[in-house]
Amino acid sequence: MSQKYDVAVIGAGPGGYVAAIRAAQLGFKTVCIEKWIGKDGKPSLGGTCLNVGCIPSKALLESSYKYEEAAHDLELHGVSVGKPKLDVAVMLKRKDTIVGNLTGGIGGLFKTNGVTHLAGTGKLLPNKQVEFMGHDGKSEALHAKHVIIATGSVPVNIKPAPLIDDLVVDSTGALEFRSVPKKLGVIGGGVIGLELGSVWNRLGSDVTIFEALDDFLALADQQIAKESRKIFAKQGLNILTSTLVKGTEVKGKKVEVTFESKDGTQTQTFDKLIVAVGRKPFTDGLLADGCGVTQDERGFIEVNEVCETAVPGVYAIGDVVRGAMLAHKGSEEGVMVAERIAGKRAQVNYDTVPSVIYTHPEVAWVGQTEEQLKREGVNYNVGVFPFAASGRAMATNETAGMVKMIADKNTDRILGVHIVGPTAGDMVAQAVIAMEFGSSAEDIAMTMFAHPTVSEALHEAALAVHGHAIHIANKRKSA
Amino acid sequence: MAIEIKVPQFPESVEEGSIATWHKQVGEAVTRDELVVDIETDKTVLEVVATEDGVLTDILKQAGDTVSSQELIGRIEPGAIASGTTKSDEPKPADGAAAQGDAAFAANPAAKKLAEEHNVDLLKVQGTGKDGRILKEDVQHVLNVPKGLEPAPAAAKTATPALTGERVEKRIPMTRLRVTIAKRLLDAQHNAAMLTTFNEVNMGPLMDLRKQYKELFEKTHNGTRLGFMGFFVKAAAEALKRFPAVNASIDGNDIVYHGFFDIGVAVSTERGLVVPVLRDCDRMSIAEVEGGIRNYAVAAKDGKLAIEDMTGGTFTITNGGVFGSLLSTPILNPPQTAILGMHKIQERPMAVSGQVVIQPMMYLALSYDHRMIDGKDAVQFLVAIKDMLEDPARMLLDL
Numbered sequence: 042m043s044q045k046y047d048v049a050v051i052g053a054g055p056g057g058y059v060a061a062i063r064a065a066q067l068g069f070k071t072v073c074i075e076k077w078i079g080k081d082g083k084p085s086l087g088g089t090c091l092n093v094g095c096i097p098s099k100a101l102l103e104s105s106y107k108y109e110e111a112a113h114d115l116e117l118h119g120v121s122v123g124k125p126k127l128d129v130a131v132m133l134k135r136k137d138t139i140v141g142n143l144t145g146g147i148g149g150l151f152k153t154n155g156v157t158h159l160a161g162t163g164k165l166l167p168n169k170q171v172e173f174m175g176h177d178g179k180s181e182a183l184h185a186k187h188v189i190i191a192t193g194s195v196p197v198n199i200k201p202a203p204l205i206d207d208l209v210v211d212s213t214g215a216l217e218f219r220s221v222p223k224k225l226g227v228i229g230g231g232v233i234g235l236e237l238g239s240v241w242n243r244l245g246s247d248v249t250i251f252e253a254l255d256d257f258l259a260l261a262d263q264q265i266a267k268e269s270r271k272i273f274a275k276q277g278l279n280i281l282t283s284t285l286v287k288g289t290e291v292k293g294k295k296v297e298v299t300f301e302s303k304d305g306t307q308t309q310t311f312d313k314l315i316v317a318v319g320r321k322p323f324t325d326g327l328l329a330d331g332c333g334v335t336q337d338e339r340g341f342i343e344v345n346e347v348c349e350t351a352v353p354g355v356y357a358i359g360d361v362v363r364g365a366m367l368a369h370k371g372s373e374e375g376v377m378v379a380e381r382i383a384g385k386r387a388q389v390n391y392d393t394v395p396s397v398i399y400t401h402p403e404v405a406w407v408g409q410t411e412e413q414l415k416r417e418g419v420n421y422n423v424g425v426f427p428f429a430a431s432g433r434a435m436a437t438n439e440t441a442g443m444v445k446m447i448a449d450k451n452t453d454r455i456l457g458v459h460i461v462g463p464t465a466g467d468m469v470a471q472a473v474i475a476m477e478f479g480s481s482a483e484d485i486a487m488t489m490f491a492h493p494t495v496s497e498a499l500h501e502a503a504l505a506v507h508g509h510a511i512h513i514a515n516k517r518k519s520a
Numbered sequence: 521m522a523i524e525i526k527v528p529q530f531p532e533s534v535e536e537g538s539i540a541t542w543h544k545q546v547g548e549a550v551t552r553d554e555l556v557v558d559i560e561t562d563k564t565v566l567e568v569v570a571t572e573d574g575v576l577t578d579i580l581k582q583a584g585d586t587v588s589s590q591e592l593i594g595r596i597e598p599g600a601i602a603s604g605t606t607k608s609d610e611p612k613p614a615d616g617a618a619a620q621g622d623a624a625f626a627a628n629p630a631a632k633k634l635a636e637e638h639n640v641d642l643l644k645v646q647g648t649g650k651d652g653r654i655l656k657e658d659v660q661h662v663l664n665v666p667k668g669l670e671p672a673p674a675a676a677k678t679a680t681p682a683l684t685g686e687r688v689e690k691r692i693p694m695t696r697l698r699v700t701i702a703k704r705l706l707d708a709q710h711n712a713a714m715l716t717t718f719n720e721v722n723m724g725p726l727m728d729l730r731k732q733y734k735e736l737f738e739k740t741h742n743g744t745r746l747g748f749m750g751f752f753v754k755a756a757a758e759a760l761k762r763f764p765a766v767n768a769s770i771d772g773n774d775i776v777y778h779g780f781f782d783i784g785v786a787v788s789t790e791r792g793l794v795v796p797v798l799r800d801c802d803r804m805s806i807a808e809v810e811g812g813i814r815n816y817a818v819a820a821k822d823g824k825l826a827i828e829d830m831t832g833g834t835f836t837i838t839n840g841g842v843f844g845s846l847l848s849t850p851i852l853n854p855p856q857t858a859i860l861g862m863h864k865i866q867e868r869p870m871a872v873s874g875q876v877v878i879q880p881m882m883y884l885a886l887s888y889d890h891r892m893i894d895g896k897d898a899v900q901f902l903v904a905i906k907d908m909l910e911d912p913a914r915m916l917l918d919l
Binding site for chain 2: 451452453454477478479480481483484486487488
C-alpha cells in the first residue's frame with residue numbers, strides 16, 4: 042500500500058526538520074523520515090547538530106568554561122572558591138539532558154505542526170518514489186509530490202588514524218570521555234578540532250592540535266586567524282601547522298602519533314586522540330539506481346542555486362549539497378525549498394552566511410576576507426577596533442580580540458566583518474543584517490549603539506573604516 | 521481605521537498626473553506591496569502599492585481623472601476579508617518603482633545623509649537594495665562620484681583618478697511616447713506567435729520607371745515626388761486583397777477580416793517612431809499615396825499628428841532602408857497580424873539565366889502572427905509583392 046504525501050523529507054537534522062515544519066505550515070501533508078537512534082535506544086530527531094554536534098559541544102564548552110573560570114578567573118574578581126572539583130559524569134549528564142530536551146522538542150513541534158515522523162531509513166527510487174524501511178525491517182512505499190533530501194554529513198576518517206573505541210575517536214566520541222585525558226591529540230585545526238580541544242584543555246588536558254595546512258584557520262581572515270592563534274596558544278592549546286599525521290600506533294592504553302613537519306618526523310604519545318579532519322556528505326543507501334539524482338565526484342548531491350536536483354520535484358539541502366556545512370545554512374535552504382514548493386520566490390543569500398567558532402573568545406565572520414578581496418583586486422578600506430579599548434570588555438575581563446570591518450573603497454558597502462572576541466557569534470548577526478540590507482560602513486557608523494556593550498566595538502570598527510573611531514587613535518586622518 | 525491611498529509625491533518638475541489604471545476593484549482584497557493603481561504623469565507611470573493587507577473600500581478618483589501630488593484617491597480597510605476569494609498566494613515583491621512612494625523611509629541612513637548634503641531628491645533615486653531600498657551607493661550613483669567615501673571636494677580632486685575612470689551615466693525618465701512604444705512592442709512580442717519570412721526584389725524595373733517619369737509626375741501632380749513608397753503601398757494593397765488573412769486582426773478568439781485596406785507607414789520623428797495610417801489605399805492613386813505620406817511626415821515633424829491619424833490600420837509598412845538597414849525583422853503593430861519591412865537597395869551580383877548580373881536588390885521582410893496567418897499565405901503574399909514590384913505592369917493588369 043502506498044501512502045500519499047505532498048512533501049517527503051529524508052533526514053530530520055536542522056535542514057530537514059525545519060523544511061518539514063515549514064512545509065506543514067504552508068499546508069502540505071508532510072512526512073519526515075529519520076533513522077537516528079539516541080543514546081536511550083529510542084528514535085531521536087535533530088540529526089548531527091542536536092545529537093552529537095552543535096548543541097552537546099556547546100553544553101560542554103559552557104561547562105568547561107565555568108570550571109576554568111572558577112579555577113583561574115574568579116580570583117581576579119576577588120572571589121575565592123578554592124580549588125574547584127570536577128565531576129565529568131555530571132557534566133556529561135547535563136549535556137545529555139539538554140540534548141534530550143531539544144530532540145524531544147522537535148518531536149513536539151512535529152506534532153503541533155502535523156508532520157508525520159517515520160523512524161527508519163528513506164531511499165529515493167526512480168520516478169520520485171520513496172521507499173521507507175522501518176527499524177523493524179518492514180518497508181513501505183511512499184508517494185510524494187515533492188521530496189527533500191536532507192541526509193547531512195558524517196565525519197571523514199583518515200587512513201593514518203583509524204578509529205579505535207574510546208582511544209582514537211571522532212567528534213562524536215570526543216563528547217563522551219568519562220575522564221579528562223592527561224594528554225590529548227587533535228588531528229585537524231578547524232572548527233570542530235578547536236572547540237573539542239578547548240573543552241578538554243580547560244578541564245586540564247595537555248592538548249596538541251595537528252593542522253596539515255600552512256595557515257591556521259585558512260578560510261578565515263588571516264589577521265583574525267593570527268590573533269586567534271595567539272589567544273589560543275596563551276590558553277595552552279599547542280597548535281602545530283604544516284604538520285601532517287603519518288600514522289598512529291596503539292601502545293598499551295595510549296596511542297603514539299607519528300607526524301611530519303619541517304622539523305622532520307617526530308612521535309608523541311597521547312591518552313586520547315580526536316580525528317576532526319572534516320565531514321563528507323552522507324548518502325549511503327539513499328539513492329537507488331535510476332533515481333535520477335546526480336552526485337559530484339566528492340559525493341555531494343548536485344543541485345542548482347535553489348536546491349533543485351536533476352529530478353524535477355526532488356530537492357536536496359544542507360550538508361549533503363554544495364556550500365558551507367553549517368546548520369543555519371541548511372535550515373535556510375529548508376525554508377527556501379518549502380516556500381518554493383508553495384510557489385513563493387524564496388532565495389538564500391549565500392553571500393551572507395555567518396561562520397562561528399565557539400571557542401572562548403568566539404571567532405565569527407561573514408562576507409569576504411581581506412585575502413579574498415586582494416586576490417580579486419577589489420579596492421577596500423579596513424576598520425579595526427580592539428576589545429582592549431572597550432569599556433564593557435574591560436569590565437567583564439574579556440579584552441582579547443578585535444572587530445575588523447572591510448568596506449568597498451568606492452561604494453563604502455560592507456564586504457566583510459571578522460571578529461574574534463566576546464560573544465562574537467552573536468555580534469556577527471548585526472553585521473549579517475547590515476550586509477543583507479546592503480549597508481555601507483557609514484550606515485553602521487551612523488547607527489546608535491547602547492553603551493556600555495561589547496557591540497560598540499562593531500560601531501567603532503565601522504567608524505574606523507573612515508578613520509573616525511572615537512576610542513582609539515586612528516591610523517589614517519580623515520575629515 | 522481605513523488607510524488612505526494617496527498620490528505619491530511628484531518630482532518637482534511635475535505638476536499633475538492622471539489615474540491610468542485601477543488594478544483593484546472596490547471590495548477586492550489587496551495584500552501588502554501589491555500594485556493597486558497606476559498614476560500617469562508626463563514623465564512616467566507611478567505605481568502605488570498597498571501598504572497593508574486589506575480590502576479596497578473606496579475609489580475616489582476614476583481612471584482618466586486628473587490628480588495632484590499627495591491627493592487622496594482611495595481607501596483600504598486593513599485586515600478586512602474580501603467579498604470574493606481572489607487573494608493571490610504570492611504577493612508581488614515590491615520593485616524599485618513601487619517603493620518610490622515612501623522613498624524617504626526606505627533609504628539607508630548614510631544614503632539619506634549624502635542625499636541631503638547634495639540636495640538629491642530621494643524620490644528620483646533608484647534603490648537597488650532589498651525591496652528597492654536606497655543604498656549609499658545609489659545616491660553616489662546619482663551624484664556620479666564613484667571615488668572616495670567622503671564628499672570632500674578638495675581631497676577628491678588631488679586624489680589620483682580612480683582605477684575605474686570616469687564613466688558618465690545620465691538618467692532621464694522615459695517620455696510618455698517612449699513608454700507607450702516600449703509597452704506596445706513588448707506586448708507584441710509576448711502576445712503573438714511572431715515570425716518573419718524574407719524575400720528579395722530586383723528594384724531595377726521600378727528605378728527605370730521612376731527615372732523615366734519622375735519629372736513629368738512631379739509636374740502633373742503639383743510637385744508631389746515620385747518615390748518608391750507609392751509603389752510599395754499599392755503593391756501591398758493589391759496583395760492584401762488577395763490574402764485577406766494578412767489584412768485581418770485577432771480579437772480574443774475571433775478573427776476580424778477587414779473589407780478596407782488601411783496601411784500604416786512608419787515615420788521616424790525625433791521623439792520616436794509614429795505610424796500614421798493611409799485610408800483605403802486600394803482606391804488611392806500612387807500620387808495620392810505619395811502626397812498623403814508627405815503630409816503625414818510634415819505633421820509628424822511638427823508633432824501635429826492626431827491620435828485618429830495613427831489608429832485603426834490593418835497593415836503596416838516600415839522602411840529601415842532609409843537609415844541603411846540591409847535586413848531586419850520588424851515587430852508587429854497589434855492588433856494587426858503582419859508588417860512589411862523595406863530595406864536598403866544595394867547592388868549585388870545575381871544569377872540571371874545562368875549569367876552573373878549586377879542588380880539593385882532590396883531584401884523584403886514580412887513579420888506575421890502565425891496564429892492567424894499560415895506560412896504558405898505569408899510566403900505567397902510576399903512573393904506577390906515581389907512580383908508586382910519587379911514588373912509594375914502587373915499592378916495595372918491585376919496579375
